[in-house]
Amino acid sequence: MSQSIERAIEVLMLLGGGAQTPAEVARRLDVHRSTALRIMDVLFEQRLLRKLPDGRYGIGPGILSLAHRAQDQFDLAQLAHPKLLKLNALRDQTVHLAELQHDEIFYVDKIEPRRSIRLTSRIGQAVCLHTASVAKSILAFLPSKARDAMLDGYVFDKHTPTTLSSRRALERELQLVRERGWATDDGEREDYVASIGAPIRDVDGNVVAAVSVIELKAIHDLKSMESLMLDALLETADAISRELGWTGAPVIR
Structure with a gap:
């Protein structure tokens, strides 16, 4: 140049x-x-x-x-898709991309694994706020008023023994997410899967989306997921954030 x-x-x-x-x-x-x-x-x-x-x-x-x-060129799913494919290729795991849209969080992209059971989640589906790692990754970094609006009247259905069943329990979990920079789902919706998720920021540093990797516990439990995939997940979230204009420091574990 x-x-x-x-x-x-x-x-x-x-x-x-x-x-x-x-x-x-x-x-x-x-x-x-x-x-x-x-x-x-x-x-x-x-x-x-x-x-x-x-x-x-x-x-x-x-x-x-x-x-x-140029605004149309900054569609989140379009920008993120090649990076999601690369993340999926590392260990052939399900990859989710979820986006905050007004007062709900929706799956906007999903990469399926080739070898293992495919999950029931689908693009366009609302994310379960108190179980999914992508939801926790977003909720943790929202202003308190915005989080309150999303969780006002929310029903904490008990899906598995590890499901967070109250607002207080969720808030404790979200504080942990803020401290370390990523979220987990330890079989909280489907007891046979584990997931880790990381937030995605826009040009102003606001968390607007999240990416996660999901695996069958029979193949890798949550501890193994963190050991094997966390660094790649954080790098992917950071790369997508930078595509959206974020210039801050990446999360380092």
Whole structure:
């Protein structure tokens, strides 16, 4: 990449955090003021920057127009699918992608295993909030008001001996998820499967989705799942988050 293109990208990234003068940009990029001004003027001519009355430059309407026109290219399931396939290929396990949509969580993609029993979950189906690792991965990081709205009047059906059967028990579990960065399902909906899930963040750092891997306990129990797949799961969640614009630090166990 030529140096001028690199500098232009650096200017856009810098001004994305707030308007600045050419002198401030030059200082931040360690270049001469005339160099910074020349780059900024070119970006201004293309409407990628705008000039403010006080002499500062900020992000221009061309960026907003470009982002609006490209919005359809940021469909979560479309962006994530190749990464889900790669995760599935590691050990031929079921992979789920779930997305927060208003006050519900739905499966939006699923990769089936080739060798083991296929699960009954399906794309478009609502996720069980108090059992699924993808649901816990999302609920744990929601603002308390949003979580309260989703769980108000929620019925904690007891599916298996390990099912969390109360709001208090779920909140304790969600606190653990926040502390370590991922969630589990130890046979809480179907007692013969185990699952681990990880949150996916958008450009603002908000958790908007989650990815999980699921396996028959007869093949791998929860402890084995964490040992064998957790690192790959966290890497996948981080990669999808970065496709959505997240630039924060990845979760490291």
